[in-house]
Amino acid sequence: MRITQGTFSFLPDLTDAQIARQVQYALGRGWALSLETTDDAHPRNVYWEMWGQPMFDLADPAPFLRELEACRRANPGRYVKVNAFDATSGWESMRLSFLVQRPAEEPGFELVRQEGPGRTQRYALRGRAAARPAGPGHGGERR
Amino acid sequence: MLMRRRVYLQPMTATNAPPPPSRPADARAERYRSGVIPYRKMGYWDSDYVPKDTDVLALFRITPQAGVEPEEAAAAVAGESSTATWTVVWTDRLTACDRYRAKAYQVDPVPGTGPGTSTPQQWFARIAYDLALFEEGSIANLAASIIGNVFGFKAVRALRLEDMRIPVAYLKTFPGPPAGIVVERERLDKFGRPLLGATVKPKLGLSGKSYGRVVYEALRGGLDFVKDDENIGSQPFMHWRDRFLFAMEGVNRAQARTGEVKGHYLNVTAATMEDMYERAEFAKELGSAIVMIDLVVGYTAIQSMSRWARRNDVLLHLHRAGHGTYTRQKTHGVSFRVIAKWMRMAGVDHVHAGTVVGKLEGDPNVVRGIYDTLREPRTEERLEQGLFFDQDWADLRRVMPVASGGIHAGQMHQLLGYLGEDVVLQFGGGTIGHPAGIAAGATANRVALEAMVLARNEGRDLWSEGPAILDEAARGCAPLREALDLWKDVTFDYASTDTADYVATPTFT
Numbered sequence: 001m002r003i004t005q006g007t008f009s010f011l012p013d014l015t016d017a018q019i020a021r022q023v024q025y026a027l028g029r030g031w032a033l034s035l036e037t038t039d040d041a042h043p044r045n046v047y048w049e050m051w052g053q054p055m056f057d058l059a060d061p062a063p064f065l066r067e068l069e070a071c072r073r074a075n076p077g078r079y080v081k082v083n084a085f086d087a088t089s090g091w092e093s094m095r096l097s098f099l100v101q102r103p104a105e106e107p108g109f110e111l112v113r114q115e116g117p118g119r120t121q122r123y124a125l126r127g128r129a130a131a132r133p134a135g136p137g138h139g140g141e142r143r
Numbered sequence: 144m145l146m147r148r149r150v151y152l153q154p155m156t157a158t159n160a161p162p163p164p165s166r167p168a169d170a171r172a173e174r175y176r177s178g179v180i181p182y183r184k185m186g187y188w189d190s191d192y193v194p195k196d197t198d199v200l201a202l203f204r205i206t207p208q209a210g211v212e213p214e215e216a217a218a219a220v221a222g223e224s225s226t227a228t229w230t231v232v233w234t235d236r237l238t239a240c241d242r243y244r245a246k247a248y249q250v251d252p253v254p255g256t257g258p259g260t261s262t263p264q265q266w267f268a269r270i271a272y273d274l275a276l277f278e279e280g281s282i283a284n285l286a287a288s289i290i291g292n293v294f295g296f297k298a299v300r301a302l303r304l305e306d307m308r309i310p311v312a313y314l315k316t317f318p319g320p321p322a323g324i325v326v327e328r329e330r331l332d333k334f335g336r337p338l339l340g341a342t343v344k345p346k347l348g349l350s351g352k353s354y355g356r357v358v359y360e361a362l363r364g365g366l367d368f369v370k371d372d373e374n375i376g377s378q379p380f381m382h383w384r385d386r387f388l389f390a391m392e393g394v395n396r397a398q399a400r401t402g403e404v405k406g407h408y409l410n411v412t413a414a415t416m417e418d419m420y421e422r423a424e425f426a427k428e429l430g431s432a433i434v435m436i437d438l439v440v441g442y443t444a445i446q447s448m449s450r451w452a453r454r455n456d457v458l459l460h461l462h463r464a465g466h467g468t469y470t471r472q473k474t475h476g477v478s479f480r481v482i483a484k485w486m487r488m489a490g491v492d493h494v495h496a497g498t499v500v501g502k503l504e505g506d507p508n509v510v511r512g513i514y515d516t517l518r519e520p521r522t523e524e525r526l527e528q529g530l531f532f533d534q535d536w537a538d539l540r541r542v543m544p545v546a547s548g549g550i551h552a553g554q555m556h557q558l559l560g561y562l563g564e565d566v567v568l569q570f571g572g573g574t575i576g577h578p579a580g581i582a583a584g585a586t587a588n589r590v591a592l593e594a595m596v597l598a599r600n601e602g603r604d605l606w607s608e609g610p611a612i613l614d615e616a617a618r619g620c621a622p623l624r625e626a627l628d629l630w631k632d633v634t635f636d637y638a639s640t641d642t643a644d645y646v647a648t649p650t651f652t
Contacts, residue, residue, distance in 0.1 A: 003402030
């Protein structure tokens with residue numbers, strides 16, 4: 001399975017050149033760039049682990065692209081996403097967010113059902129990967 | 144008390160009290176003598192009036208009856224939408240009537256009408272209303288005031304409310320959209336691209352289980368939302384509870400398959416508010432992210448549902464069902480840009496606002512003006528887009544416009560170009576009509592959209608390269624190739640009935 005979170009996940013995985021162009025676009029809009037990683041891509045998990053702090057005031061994509069490389073090397077087998085944040089009035093939120101790395105295998109989610117009153121069901125998603133124990137480097141933080 | 148003709152009430156004042164302000168006693172006597180005088184002599188026309196920042200302003204397009212002067216027609220509209228009636232009444236003197244009277248302060252001829260054209264002369268009339276005329280936070284009261292009386296007036300052959308300027312002082316009495324664009328995106332965790340939706344087709348007739356199948360297929364294929372249509376309620380072929388149960392099954396299955404947050408706009412429009420609340424509560428209980436209502440439920444119901452949506456953390460989608468009866472003809476009715484303003488104030492998160500290139504009415508400039516009215520923190524006067532006033536939205540949250548009606552993947556470059564990225568693009572027939580099935584149709588739309596956004600961000604020109612970008616994306620996506628081949632010749636090219644009337648002012652450098 002292939003989770004389809006992020007702005008470009010229905011396209012083939014972006015090449016480094018394509019990523020660099022999106023980063024350049026975000027910089028041109030004055031947005032701050034950041035990286036996040038996780039092994040729990042449940043759709044309601046909005047707090048992935050941050051890789052360092054967001055990079056504000058970048059003039060050039062290169063420092064960010066170096067961080068991206070370091071983040072991917074340090075987090076093999078985890079989801080990694082690039083975020084672009086707009087701090088202007090009326091937004092103060094993400095404007096772009098796309099995956100740049102996935103685990104080699106994505107086990108996906110099972111739908112857990114609980115019967116409720118009438119024909120109502122209570123649904124939950126359980127990641128099929130969730131049963132793996134936490135190991136070294138699981139937190140994804142930048143060292 | 145016996146009232147005789149030509150006798151008026153004297154105000155009771157102490158002998159050393161200051162005299163009544165401004166007008167000499169004989170002018171006042173003349174004004175309030177019983178009988179009929181022109182509206183423009185009653186104080187409803189004042190070309191020297193300077194609108195206050197706290198005034199509500201309205202711009203009407205007036206077609207007067209033959210022989211009625213434009214200032215008199217404008218004054219009549221001002222009068223009949225504020226305090227007047229057709230004859231002088233002494234009870235005006237019991238009020239601070241100068242304040243409550245609306246003032247028509249400017250009248251301009253509409254370009255392209257009158258002698259030498261095929262259209263009777265029309266006039267743009269600007270009218271100012273004191274803030275005290277309106278109840279806080281009530282669109283029903285605002286609408287009753289401005290449009291409740293004046294449109295049937297015989298002295299006016301045709302009348303259209305074109306635009307309004309709502310003062311910040313009045314906007315602050317409205318809570319506005321319960322979520323708005325930013326909160327919606329954060330709840331869905333989807334950024335950087337338009338959202339994709341589809342209406343279940345056929346509009347009516349499917350059973351609950353079949354309905355949920357359409358929802359599941361469209362969502363698992365790549366759409367973010369599916370929706371009920373405006374006329375789906377609770378009919379013999381499908382009770383509303385069964386639709387809700389099966390639709391949410393489809394939503395949850397699709398979330399598990401894709402790992403994305405998905406939604407289906409459950410239509411809670413019903414005969415009474417009690418029924419609407421009952422349906423909305425069930426939708427919430429089932430975990431739906433969003434519900435929808437139709438414009439025909441009325442302004443009061445819309446505000447009630449807005450309040451409910453905020454308290455229950457559910458997005459509120461408004462289908463503009465029925466608006467076309469009064470928004471489409473330039474001569475008479477209410478422009479949709481006014482309805483859009485009222486809906487942002489009343490507080491909805493989504494509203495249908497036009498597609499430009501689809502099957503329903505929409506001139507590009509007029510649609511842009513409406514989209515900006517919904518989305519921007521502030522808009523400026525832009526006559527070519529039909530925006531007649533500067534409008535500061537006082538941080539009222541921003542509404543996500545919805546483009547729905549006869550659009551397909553082959554138009555993706557035009558849709559992104561005309562409408563921008565903060566929009567829900569709904570492809571009903573354009574998903575469900577795909578030859579390889581609903582999921583394939585959804586995938587075609589999603590791939591086309593993402594490819595177009597990627598290309599736009601890279602700096603490519605969508606207008607000239609759009610078809611090439613779609614062809615490139617279709618090389619890796621058979622469903623998109625099929626969609627482009629099937630619909631490539633479909634366009635809806637008819638002359639628009641609602642276009643802006645303005646004279647471009649030359650700029651001097």
